[in-house]
Amino acid sequence: MGTTMPPQTAQDPIDRRAFVRTALDLGDVVLRPWSREDAESEAVLDGLVDAAADPRIALWSPLAAADRSAALAWVQARDKAWDRGASASFAVREAAGGALLGNVALRWVDREDGLAMIGYWTLPAARGRGIATRATRAVTSWGFATADARRIEIAHAVGNEGSCRVADRCGYLPEGTLRDSYRFGDGKYHDEHLHARLATDPEPAEPAGEPAA
Template structure:
């Protein structure tokens, strides 16, 4: 397996760029974490205590690739505002990863998440040497199912009551996965 880079690597998709999260993104991240849909399906850590400070902590954690356990990008238009985030937790011992993502309300329904997930997965396969990447989302969240399908992650099954989401209830999840050998 390849060595995971120690610093974020930008991925240029033309009209989108996956780049290192930056402190300048804090206002947009804090606003995104206030969005009810994001809070339901991707609950932020400790948002209510100090939204700006929590956004900065979240950004700095994701901008640090030095541990080799997370690859994370801010998703934006070139020179434009933050549209979302995509990250992959890396298990180097098994060459597997788990991908997660979110988008701001303004970016939803435009294909941003699907393209970002596809690009991040390709990087993880080609550069970090992963073999399998899993994507799980609540069955009750159909937009995330569309993202998984658009990014080329086939549905593998249902994980019953697998995760407690923002409403505090455990939800069934769809498990999607992509292998390095799957076609793009």
């Protein structure tokens, strides 16, 4: 008696578009998924408290991490977001010593459609070294290659020139200005520049001759 096999169906896009916890080694810097281990590190929690108090971060990327308890809750929320598959947040750390340098986060805007958004911030110790650019490029490539992202966007306040430089260096083409788009840390709505990259876009050339970010 023959056996009838069920017809094969294409893999569900939702299944393909999974954020799998991965460490990205950039040599002198390592990107590691925020995890329960970070929640147990007083040095990391103190780094988040310092980040929350930094004027630039407080304005453009405010963190709810005024003390260790709040920083712990912040880390736990990122860890749970990995579990849900909603976003992939990486702690940017020095390879030697593990000092916290920043954060890069890729999140789904429309997972079924393959539309994601990326954001980033760095502590003062990481600025001027090209770390934000390198980390954002690495997570962008990772998102296209492993999570089947189709399009990744960056939206930043028009006044945030550092973020604009990072977007340009990472191959995110400018697509326009969003008026009164987002309320930032000063409590005011700001216009934002929208940039985007497609999975089919070529890798950008290495930046040269510009201030590092």
